[in-house]
Amino acid sequence: MAGRRDLPHRGTTKTVAAFAVGVFIGFVFTFLCPNGLLSSSPPIQNHTLSNSQVDSSRCELCSEKINKLRSNIAKLLEKNAELTKQIKMLNENKQSSEQESDHTREQCMTLGHNSLKAGPFGTVHALRTNPAVLPDESVNPRLSKILAEVAINKELIVALANAKVKPMLEVWYTSIQRVGIRNYLVVALDDEVEDICKLNGVPVYRTDQNDNVDTIAKTGGSQAVSGLKFRILREFLQLGYSVLLSDIDVIYIQNPFDHLYRDSDVESMSDGHDNKTVYGYNEIFYEPVMGYSRYAYTRRIWVYNSGFFYIRPTIASIELLDRVVDRVDRGKHAWDQAVFNEELFHPSHPGYIGLHVSKRTMDFLMFMNSKVLFKTVRHDPELKKLKPVIVHMNYHHYDRLQRVKAVVEYYVNGKQDALDPFPLGSP
Numbered sequence: 251m252a253g254r255r256d257l258p259h260r261g262t263t264k265t266v267a268a269f270a271v272g273v274f275i276g277f278v279f280t281f282l283c284p285n286g287l288l289s290s291s292p293p294i295q296n297h298t299l300s301n302s303q304v305d306s307s308r309c310e311l312c313s314e315k316i317n318k319l320r321s322n323i324a325k326l327l328e329k330n331a332e333l334t335k336q337i338k339m340l341n342e343n344k345q346s347s348e349q350e351s352d353h354t355r356e357q358c359m360t361l362g363h364n365s366l367k368a369g370p371f372g373t374v375h376a377l378r379t380n381p382a383v384l385p386d387e388s389v390n391p392r393l394s395k396i397l398a399e400v401a402i403n404k405e406l407i408v409a410l411a412n413a414k415v416k417p418m419l420e421v422w423y424t425s426i427q428r429v430g431i432r433n434y435l436v437v438a439l440d441d442e443v444e445d446i447c448k449l450n451g452v453p454v455y456r457t458d459q460n461d462n463v464d465t466i467a468k469t470g471g472s473q474a475v476s477g478l479k480f481r482i483l484r485e486f487l488q489l490g491y492s493v494l495l496s497d498i499d500v501i502y503i504q505n506p507f508d509h510l511y512r513d514s515d516v517e518s519m520s521d522g523h524d525n526k527t528v529y530g531y532n533e534i535f536y537e538p539v540m541g542y543s544r545y546a547y548t549r550r551i552w553v554y555n556s557g558f559f560y561i562r563p564t565i566a567s568i569e570l571l572d573r574v575v576d577r578v579d580r581g582k583h584a585w586d587q588a589v590f591n592e593e594l595f596h597p598s599h600p601g602y603i604g605l606h607v608s609k610r611t612m613d614f615l616m617f618m619n620s621k622v623l624f625k626t627v628r629h630d631p632e633l634k635k636l637k638p639v640i641v642h643m644n645y646h647h648y649d650r651l652q653r654v655k656a657v658v659e660y661y662v663n664g665k666q667d668a669l670d671p672f673p674l675g676s677p
């Protein structure tokens with residue numbers, strides 16, 4: 251916005267320069283061509299230069315006139331020099347104000363404002379990566395201190411856990427420790443989990459015993475608890491950290507921080523199972539009664555999995571969390587993943603202002619859900635050779651502990667038949 255300030259100035263510069271040049275050219279032409287620029291007849295032909303009729307009195311008159319004209323020329327040349335000098339000065343001013351405006355334009359671009367002019371075809375790119383918020387330690391000094399110790403490059407893996415999921419939690423942190431990841435943190439919703447973590451060298455943050463979060467963790471229904479992570483995440487972002495939020499039924503096979511793009515507010519794994527469902531496709535709605543226009547095109551994409559996503563500390567990200575928390579709190583049967591996806595993807599429409607949050611879908615073979623593994627990958631000789639970054643047992647709830655252990659056997663211990671005993675679907 252500030253970049254616009256120099257525009258009127260630049261305009262004025264140009265106008266003054268054009269005016270000065272115009273005035274000068276006007277003088278010159280008036281002098282040389284008093285009959286006008288477009289006259290094709292030789293100038294001053296009628297009297298001064300009709301030499302056959304020249305008489306002495308006229309000659310005197312002539313030389314007098316010529317002298318006058320000479321002095322006029324001298325005056326005009328002087329004036330010209332002065333104007334040239336002025337134009338040069340104005341040009342210098344113009345250049346410096348252009349440099350200033352280039353700088354302002356750059357600043358505007360980094361701040362998220364558009365540049366003043368679009369570049370040539372194919373060279374323009376909208377802003378993708380929003381600026382991070384200024385960290386605010388006062389939000390939670392205790393958490394801030396823990397994060398300063400645990401995070402690497404201001405980012406870390408975060409998982410919520412209570413005592414009900416102890417066996418799964420153990421598989422989870424063991425896989426993380428095996429890969430050598432150090433920037434991870436368990437948010438313990440009860441004392442038992444806090445103790446287990448401390449005993450096993452797992453970085454842990456116990457939620458405040460007296461705050462809202464703790465009440466929900468102890469007494470809230472399952473929806474309220476699953477919405478909890480969005481509430482807790484907010485403080486991490488306010489403190490200026492990027493969080494890779496992880497359910498605990500995720501097995502780590504490589505370090506995910508080596509495989510992130512970090513260019514979007516939200517970078518998430520998908521519940522889709524192939525290129526189409528993960529990255530988007532066209533589905534045709536068929537309505538024969540419409541005759542010629544019986545095909546209506548729709549755009550589809552499988553939902554993002556709210557159990558494994560990377561979120562950057564931006565205003566858009568925090569607004570997303572706030573919207574999800576608000577709707578999960580108010581909704582009777584609001585599933586946090588459904589709400590998360592609605593807020594991510596629904597455009598503005600009457601009565602609703604859509605969220606302007608940037609998003610990226612993770613590679614579904616690197617950040618693999620359990621349907622992809624059990625439906626496709628384990629039957630495909632080429633895909634079997636791929637080493638994913640993580641496997642999320644999101645599609646297999648009831649026997650997920652056995653399945654995550656089999657995944658560890660398969661990918662970590664190289665037991666080729668470890669996945670064979672399992673049917674595609676869970677009971």
Ligand SMILES: *[C@@H]1O[C@H](CO)[C@@H](O)[C@H](O)[C@H]1NC(C)=O
Pocket residue numbers: 296297
């Ligand atoms: C040209 O000269 C003649 C006489 O020599 C004069 O009558 C006439 O008015 C002049 N024409 C112009 C346009 O000055």
Ligand SMILES: *[C@@H]1O[C@H](CO)[C@@H](O)[C@H](O)[C@H]1NC(C)=O
Pocket residue numbers: 525
């Ligand atoms: C999916 O997309 C990738 C990348 O574009 C491509 O290499 C691969 O062949 C696609 N797979 C199928 C089954 O179309």
